[in-house]
Amino acid sequence: MNDELATALGPTTSRSYRCACNKAIFLRNTQCLNCARQLGYHVEGRTMLAIEPAPQPERWVLARDAAVAAEPTTPLFQRCANFATASNCNWLIPAGTAEHPHAPENLTPGFCLACTLTRTIPDMSSPVNQELWRKLEIAKRRLLSQLLSLALPVETRLERPNGLAFDLLENVPGGPAVLTGHDEGLITLNIAEADDAEREKIRAAMHESYRTLLGHYRHEIGHYYWDRLVKDTAWLAPCRELFGDETVDYAESLQRHYKEGPPADWPLHYVTSYATTHPWEDWAETWAHYLHMADTVDTAVSFGLDANSVDIESDPYTLDDLWKPDDPNAEHFLRFLNSWVLLTSVLNELTRSMGQPDYYPFVLPREAIGKLHFIHEVIRSASTGVVPEAPTQAAPAPSQSQSQSQSQSSAPSAPAAQPVQTIEAAPVKTD
Ligand SMILES: [Zn+2]
Ligand SMILES: [Zn+2]
Ligand SMILES: [Zn+2]
Known part of the structure; x- marks a missing residue:
């Protein structure tokens, strides 16, 4: 590259x-x-x-x-x-x-941006929780450093009512199960996801090829940025054309997914089977993939890795696969995509040579390429600070007010506070 x-x-x-x-x-x-x-x-x-x-x-x-x-x-x-x-x-x-x-007035005094965003941490009297929290914050700092590099808005609740906040919660006996999800800027993560054995057990049970803390964060932040950058803007109409109508009932969609599974032909249309659940989940899954790709390519470019020297057969994507083939930036994005394919082919072989799971255990269907290009353009637009106004013919907002996630919380959207040393188990809906 x-x-x-x-x-x-x-x-x-x-x-x-x-x-x-x-x-x-x-x-x-x-x-x-x-x-x-x-x-x-x-x-x-x-x-x-x-x-x-x-x-x-x-x-x-x-x-x-x-x-x-x-x-x-x-x-x-x-x-x-x-x-x-x-x-x-x-x-x-x-x-x-x-x-x-x-x-800065957007920070809790004494705390950095990343830590101001963490609203709740688990009980730190437990050494196990301390280690889980450490892992959760390392992954969150990587996420945030990328969001800042992409010039995406990272706003705390001290500067915006529905700004970002994180609740890192543990299941407590007799309490409601803590589910990972997003609701109005609040991202909830079950700290058990930071326990390697626990996460691997869930990954296997869910037949997933990839499950990481960073992946969770990148998925959930996708829901946040849909609210922040797409909802009520001119992006909504083209977003619906690509991802589908997000006003379809979210809870019913989830139920159907868990009862019937994904459609058999999902690999032709979606980045993951979970993306088939609902247009919001397709957006969040594709968004997460974009962040995976961008960070990996950034890292490769930073260290001088050159995908052009990779000697491997590939069937490259073409301009016709993109959302806007005529966009002046389209060629650049296409080169990024095709280099990504070359790069990950080699990275997969490298991890196999160590007996590790594939670095990137996915195949990007051509239909997902248009969606990735759209997300790329939304991010580029956000980085310039210009979010297009909603055209007057824009479809109305979904009737459901807060179901754009795997779970939801009734926690109040209070200003971000100094992280507290208590468990504040928010009631969350099962997905
Ligand atoms: Zn900090
Ligand atoms: Zn030194
Ligand atoms: Zn989701």
Whole structure:
């Protein structure tokens, strides 16, 4: 792959990060193993950076600013309050209002964006829960770093009533089962999904080829962005043409899916069998695939992997497979898609050579290509801050107000609060 491919995906950023000593560092690192400098995720720069102690206690400057650390104009940072918890969050935040004229008002004081979004965490008196929470937050930070890189809106409930929030809940004896789902910006995850054995058991029982925390997050955030970017906009009409009429009864659709299973010819039309359930699920599944593809390609491009040098037979997609073949950006997107196919063919062989499951255990049907192209355009549009107005002939909003997910919660949409150390089991509907 090349730079052209990278630009075809829009405003993405590198996944290859370097310490001030020039050694490679990675998204979850907190300290460089080579020079021992502290490391943190710099949200504005969408990158990992080395930091050094500032003259003030518990304040940091970027290593590149170390020579001017004492000057009043040098940006000061502090570590997220969850750095010292089991979450071990490595995101940096601008130091408090007194030192920083632009202290963000969208954050819970002391917490970074990723942690502000987490509204509820499970009981941390349990060491098992601490480990599950750590895994959940690592996956969530990866998700969020990608959303920020794609310039998608990531808004907390301090700035938008139906902004994003996460409830990470555990089943409690006698309480309602916690189901993973989305409702009006609130994403609920059952923390048992972070238990490898538990998740694998569910994956096998559901006959799924892929089940991960990151996959859950990417699916559920797809529901959020449907609400945020498609509903009540000019995107709704073309979205219905591609994904179907989302006003069909959601609960009935789910029941039918679990009773009758997917239609036999689903592989010709959908990315997964679950996508057949309802147009909202097709959107969320396809959205998740887009994020998988974009992150993998970003990572490959960042490290100089070149799919053009892959020697493998493939049946490439053509412009006719796209949603808008005439779009000036269509050729770029097509190259991205076809490189993705080449790249994943090799990645699958690589994982097989280690006896691991396929890296990408899916086949993208041609019908899904148009949907992916549409999602690409919705994301590109959002990154420019321009969401088209709904035309007057737009179909009315669905009569069901809140069933665009596998589950729903009656939890109030209160402003995001500092993550609490309690279980707040929201009642959720089974899917
Ligand atoms: Zn270093
Ligand atoms: Zn944090
Ligand atoms: Zn869903």
